Amino acid sequence: MTSTEQGWSFPDTIEGFGYTFNTDGQLRKIDPNTGEPGNEPFEFHVTENQDYNQKRYEALGDVITEYVYGLLETEVGLQRMMVPHQGAVQESAFIFVSSDALSKPDRLLVLIPGSGVVKSGQWARSLIINDSLQSGSQIPFIKHARELGYAVIVMNPNENTKVINGKKIKIMNSSNAKEHADYVWKHYVKEVTPKHIAVIAHSYGGFLAVDLATRYFTHFQSSVFAIALTDSVHNLLMQNVPPRVAGYLRKVSRNWASHDAPLDTPLPCEMEGGIPRVSAGHTKHEMTSWSSFESVFTFLQEQYAAVPKKEEL
Structure with missing residues (x-):
């Protein structure tokens, strides 16, 4: 109890x-x-x-x-890894990774949830309770990604505090979502040197993805071939995204926004020169990840197919 x-x-x-x-x-x-x-x-x-x-x-x-x-x-065979690497377990956050994510995978998928109470493996806790695990969790995304041959890293940006001896403390390198995402990208994603990286991010996770692309632009430009956003709350202007980063994001990203138009209907961008937006085919913010599931993976496959392979160079 x-x-x-x-x-x-x-x-x-x-x-x-x-x-x-x-x-x-x-x-x-x-x-x-x-x-x-x-x-x-x-x-x-x-x-x-x-x-x-x-x-x-x-x-x-x-x-x-x-x-x-x-x-x-x-169910999907992931394992916990500490944030920070060398932190004491009781004082650390953790992420989930597939075993092949740590051995220079050809393709890696990084999942980033939104803000609030959601943790690793969840898009929307309210949907898990009131609708289903399929619509509210990341399990279907991870299963399908594994079937397609992706290694997987699941961020946990809202795991920011621990209670130790009755006192709440901030977790080192994960005291807030931006710090967590930065640490995971720098010490896990970059260090395992995957050849090709895709990102799926929901809501505030989209803000984090844009922030990471700005911080690590050289790495993103060389390795990240697709960024699929679901009802993202990013803002290229407010986040001071440089023009060259914005240009790159327009090429590799798509945002499935909450809307009553049919799935994949093109929508106006949030700003001139912004990331392309299409309808998620659903008006409820929490449902946009699940409602756009098939389109997101079609996008990833199309983006990967367009990546020049070594034998083509």
């Missing part, structure tokens, strides 16, 4: 909350007669005390975070 400052105690397993995931990845209330998932979805309003309901929802979210971590290890 976990407790809050109000003295409320909550379970530390999904089943303890009375729920489980069915075969379609939907969170459902456990049928007391069969012990199997029934048809009832998650219920937020269980008391008249809205503070309690919210804390219960957050506690369930924390448990689901650990559940998704487990899926990254058991």
